[in-house]
Amino acid sequence: MFTYEYARPALTTDCVVFGLDDEALKVLLIQRDIPPFEGEWALPGGFVHVGESLEAAARRELKEETALEGFFLEQLHSYGDPDRDPREHVVTVSYFGLVNLIDHPPRAATDARNAGWFGLDDLPSLAFDHQQIVDTALERLRGKLRYQPVGFELLPRLFTLTELQQLYEQVLERTLDKRNFRKKVLSLGILRETDEVQQDVAHRAARLYEFDEAAYEERRQNGFHFEL
Amino acid sequence: MFTYEYARPALTTDCVVFGLDDEALKVLLIQRDIPPFEGEWALPGGFVHVGESLEAAARRELKEETALEGFFLEQLHSYGDPDRDPREHVVTVSYFGLVNLIDHPPRAATDARNAGWFGLDDLPSLAFDHQQIVDTALERLRGKLRYQPVGFELLPRLFTLTELQQLYEQVLERTLDKRNFRKKVLSLGILRETDEVQQDVAHRAARLYEFDEAAYEERRQNGFHFEL
Numbered sequence: 246m247f248t249y250e251y252a253r254p255a256l257t258t259d260c261v262v263f264g265l266d267d268e269a270l271k272v273l274l275i276q277r278d279i280p281p282f283e284g285e286w287a288l289p290g291g292f293v294h295v296g297e298s299l300e301a302a303a304r305r306e307l308k309e310e311t312a313l314e315g316f317f318l319e320q321l322h323s324y325g326d327p328d329r330d331p332r333e334h335v336v337t338v339s340y341f342g343l344v345n346l347i348d349h350p351p352r353a354a355t356d357a358r359n360a361g362w363f364g365l366d367d368l369p370s371l372a373f374d375h376q377q378i379v380d381t382a383l384e385r386l387r388g389k390l391r392y393q394p395v396g397f398e399l400l401p402r403l404f405t406l407t408e409l410q411q412l413y414e415q416v417l418e419r420t421l422d423k424r425n426f427r428k429k430v431l432s433l434g435i436l437r438e439t440d441e442v443q444q445d446v447a448h449r450a451a452r453l454y455e456f457d458e459a460a461y462e463e464r465r466q467n468g469f470h471f472e473l
Numbered sequence: 474m475f476t477y478e479y480a481r482p483a484l485t486t487d488c489v490v491f492g493l494d495d496e497a498l499k500v501l502l503i504q505r506d507i508p509p510f511e512g513e514w515a516l517p518g519g520f521v522h523v524g525e526s527l528e529a530a531a532r533r534e535l536k537e538e539t540a541l542e543g544f545f546l547e548q549l550h551s552y553g554d555p556d557r558d559p560r561e562h563v564v565t566v567s568y569f570g571l572v573n574l575i576d577h578p579p580r581a582a583t584d585a586r587n588a589g590w591f592g593l594d595d596l597p598s599l600a601f602d603h604q605q606i607v608d609t610a611l612e613r614l615r616g617k618l619r620y621q622p623v624g625f626e627l628l629p630r631l632f633t634l635t636e637l638q639q640l641y642e643q644v645l646e647r648t649l650d651k652r653n654f655r656k657k658v659l660s661l662g663i664l665r666e667t668d669e670v671q672q673d674v675a676h677r678a679a680r681l682y683e684f685d686e687a688a689y690e691e692r693r694q695n696g697f698h699f700e701l
Contacts, residue, residue, distance in 0.1 A: 249477075
């Protein structure tokens with residue numbers, strides 16, 4: 246038991262992790278194994294340990310509950326409404342993550358009853374204020390996609406220009422003109438054309454590209470602003 | 474005394490409040506009255522009470538320590554490095570505020586030993602990781618100023634176009650072309666020209682403008698993006 250002079254809110258982290266497959270933009274959820282909201286779906290997360298940084302807590306919980314490791318994760322927003330948890334006053338620091346589902350296929354969870362990827366149009370009712378956190382994360386993703394090259398985190402290392410365009414179309418929920426998109430994205434000078442082509446296609450296999458992070462960093466330091 | 478089954482980090486809020494005067498962009502600091510860092514300068518802030526929202530805690534501490542009330546405040550970022558406070562593991566949710574120093578002149582503090590506005594080029598050494606929080610807030614302010622009409626929060630209700638330009642020049646730390654700036658800002662259609670002119674000037678008193686929030690909201694809902 247731990248005793249303090251003043252009452253303290255409890256502190257958790259919760260993660261909105263987005264992944265992309267052929268069909269849709271998806272978000273990683275776990276099925277809660279304990280009350281409150283037992284059996285309901287929620288964002289992966291849990292209590293911050295004393296002596297642990299916020300990001301370390303977020304990554305630990307993700308690994309424990311969904312076996313997911315080593316991907317883009319950044320802080321989103323903190324939620325502290327006193328009524329957001331029926332047990333007591335719990336403040337949560339939310340994180341926003343991006344993974345590519347090719348390198349991180351869905352796996353059985355350990356600490357949670359169940360874990361799974363859900364299409365954004367097909368989310369179950371979420372525990373706590375987690376729907377609000379998902380909405381904020383989606384807004385952040387849409388904003389970042391236009392002004393930072395974070396979209397590549399959702400793709401495998403090598404991708405076709407069509408896959409890149411589909412990513413933008415799925416996240417931004419609008420159709421883009423193929424010719425304009427290609428011209429714009431290639432003019433940024435941050436894609437490297439590889440010698441490889443798409444596998445497993447019958448004919449006209451498309452060229453594979455990769456994100457050239459070094460080129461992006463160099464351009465950025467010279468005042469270049471990514472915009473797509 | 475309050476007892477919990479597991480140890481909990483302590484939870485605080487800290488605020489970076491920016492104000493603008495004729496000379497420079499300034500930040501509001503308090504002088505600490507108690508250890509750690511007794512006598513040193515720090516951001517206004519303090520412990521979050523159980524049952525209190527994060528923003529309510531931030532506003533309460535600001536009022537208690539600096540007598541400041543009723544101004545633009547939004548969440549910035551949460552810091553949770555276990556070593557950021559020498560006493561124990563303290564997580565802080567930081568906020569970012571904007572006030573105009575005409576309507577909110579510096580006042581004597583109550584809960585702090587002293588409070589004052591410091592030019593960003595002339596900050597004292599700050600307690601904890603508060604310099605890092607100020608740096609993050611300044612980066613946020615510079616980004617927001619370009620894409621959201623938040624700059625008006627730093628000006629009195631009525632202002633001249635020269636004052637608006639000086640605001641952008643001081644925050645962005647660069648000189649802007651007067652003619653281009655006026656043309657661009659007036660073309661946004663979110664300033665209302667008033668019948669009033671500047672007081673207390675010998676001759677050629679400049680026209681006063683105000684931010685037309687209703688016009689901005691209407692334009693924004695029609696897909697308009699503020700950019701300056």
